[in-house]
Amino acid sequence: MNTQGDNCEPHRPAHPGIFTMREAGKSDHHSAERCVDFPVSVVLPAGGTGERTGLQTPKQFCTFLGRPLISYTIQAFESVPWIQSIVVAVAKENMDLMMDVIQRFKHRKVRVVPGGSTRHRSICNGVLALGEEERPAVGRPKVVIIHDAVRPFVEEDFLCKIAMAAKEQGAAGAIRPLVSTVIATTSEGYLDHSLERAKYRASEMPQGFTYDVISQAYQRCSESDFEFGTECLHLALQYCGTNAKLIEGPPTLWKVTYKRDLAAAESIIKETLSRSACVITGGLAEAVNLADALRKAVSALDMELDVVPDLMGDNARCLLKEWNFIQVSVSDSCLSEVEAILVALEAENRALLHPVVVIWVHFSRTDELPVSERAPTAIMELASTAKHRNILIYGIQLKQSKHWERSASRVAEIASALIRERSPALVGQLLQA
Ligand SMILES: Nc1ccn([C@@H]2O[C@H](COP(=O)(O)OP(=O)(O)OP(=O)(O)O)[C@@H](O)[C@H]2O)c(=O)n1
Numbered sequence: 338m339n340t341q342g343d344n345c346e347p348h349r350p351a352h353p354g355i356f357t358m359r360e361a362g363k364s365d366h367h368s369a370e371r372c373v374d375f376p377v378s379v380v381l382p383a384g385g386t387g388e389r390t391g392l393q394t395p396k397q398f399c400t401f402l403g404r405p406l407i408s409y410t411i412q413a414f415e416s417v418p419w420i421q422s423i424v425v426a427v428a429k430e431n432m433d434l435m436m437d438v439i440q441r442f443k444h445r446k447v448r449v450v451p452g453g454s455t456r457h458r459s460i461c462n463g464v465l466a467l468g469e470e471e472r473p474a475v476g477r478p479k480v481v482i483i484h485d486a487v488r489p490f491v492e493e494d495f496l497c498k499i500a501m502a503a504k505e506q507g508a509a510g511a512i513r514p515l516v517s518t519v520i521a522t523t524s525e526g527y528l529d530h531s532l533e534r535a536k537y538r539a540s541e542m543p544q545g546f547t548y549d550v551i552s553q554a555y556q557r558c559s560e561s562d563f564e565f566g567t568e569c570l571h572l573a574l575q576y577c578g579t580n581a582k583l584i585e586g587p588p589t590l591w592k593v594t595y596k597r598d599l600a601a602a603e604s605i606i607k608e609t610l611s612r613s614a615c616v617i618t619g620g621l622a623e624a625v626n627l628a629d630a631l632r633k634a635v636s637a638l639d640m641e642l643d644v645v646p647d648l649m650g651d652n653a654r655c656l657l658k659e660w661n662f663i664q665v666s667v668s669d670s671c672l673s674e675v676e677a678i679l680v681a682l683e684a685e686n687r688a689l690l691h692p693v694v695v696i697w698v699h700f701s702r703t704d705e706l707p708v709s710e711r712a713p714t715a716i717m718e719l720a721s722t723a724k725h726r727n728i729l730i731y732g733i734q735l736k737q738s739k740h741w742e743r744s745a746s747r748v749a750e751i752a753s754a755l756i757r758e759r760s761p762a763l764v765g766q767l768l769q770a
């Protein structure tokens with residue numbers, strides 16, 4: 338490797354890495370149409386400290402909706418069927434934390450290696466690990482995708498473009514239009530000149546390289562590259578004469594750098610989880626009417642409702658794709674329907690990666706609120722147990738009234754707010770529509 342040392346750090350023995358997974362070949366992902374028919378592995382540099390966030394916790398381990406940022410990125414890659422393995426390079430002091438994340442969220446295909454003192458050194462350690470791959474089901478990759486662990490929004494179709502271009506060209510990288518103009522400054526802090534923005538692009542991630550190109554680039558690069566460089570594509574050009582194919586990527590490729598970016602990432606994930614809900618009516622006429630009124634009302638809130646009588650037979654499909662459930666119970670119904678949903682969700686282990694919302698809408702036929710006095714206590718007890726399994730239960734009470742549409746739109750507003758916010762603080766509350 339690097340002439341200054343055996344590997345990416347001047348004085349570090351190659352780390353055997355830590356296997357944490359079932360063999361890569363046992364991925365339980367349903368076979369998808371493969372756009373890539375050659376072995377591809379991924380290196381996620383995650384060895385930084387996230388200084389620019391101003392937080393104590395490195396940003397890749399900052400959590401939202403109960404999961405660290407890095408877990409969202411890993412999930413994005415492990416959900417791609419043609420990716421055979423993922424190597425995450427983390428600082429030594431975070432290795433145990435990383436192992437815990439992998440085990441808690443049942444990440445597959447993942448191997449953890451020590452990060453380096455710089456981003457290039459971390460990436461280099463990851464590439465080294467791919468070259469020392471010992472798992473029989475995982476051969477040396479044809480293409481290595483490198484992607485910052487703090488860029489959680491990456492999609493298969495763009496990864497496919499990068500992987501295919503990297504295989505053809507030797508290197509490929511994501512680019513985005515510049516937002517600000519780039520200027521050069523004098524040593525006294527004055528404007529020296531500005532670059533013509535239209536001629537330049539921002540280099541983003543993911544980037545792809547044939548294994549040979551990226552491993553050679555790190556063998557030949559200088560200590561200064563390791564210490565101060567920020568661009569893998571430059572190393573491929575400088576040390577392997579490989580001119581990367583540049584592919585404009587979607588705006589979702591941005592990197593979490595500042596504290597505000599964490600809030601933005603959380604908001605995007607919440608928005609993604611809140612686009613639809615499954616309404617279970619039990620087949621009762623009043624419940625079906627309410628569900629139809631809800632469907633109309635939520636469409637104005639940019640949400641779609643799938644209305645089913647139950648979660649049996651074909652309707653069980655909702656359990657595999659929905660993150661939000663609204664159980665409409667009429668009059669003296671108790672919480673048994675909600676309990677049935679919990680059992681079904683647990684059977685599918687549905688709340689492992691994202692919190693699932695279950696809203697009990699209790700609709701009473703008469704003007705009084707005959708719901709038993711026990712209901713507020715019962716829903717609170719059920720909710721506090723379910724919360725430990727990442728299922729958030731909320732209640733909405735609706736009295737039959739002459740202003741049916743208005744009541745239904747009130748329920749819709751409350752339900753969509755509960756789904757959007759997924760607030761632990763309101764779990765178990767029985768709200769009045
Ligand atoms: N020694 C390092 C430094 C950075 N990275 C990783 O490279 C990616 C992009 O780097 P950056 O956004 O700069 O992360 P940090 O270096 O952690 O941020 P900061 O510069 O604010 O400290 C991150 O996933 C980061 O964890 C790494 O693996 N090893």
Ligand SMILES: O=P(O)(O)OC[C@@H](O)[C@@H](O)[C@@H](O)CO
Pocket residue numbers: 456485540541542567568569592594
């Ligand atoms: O580690 P930093 O945040 O300084 O920079 C990382 C970025 O430079 C890098 O991810 C892309 O520009 C592609 O190389």
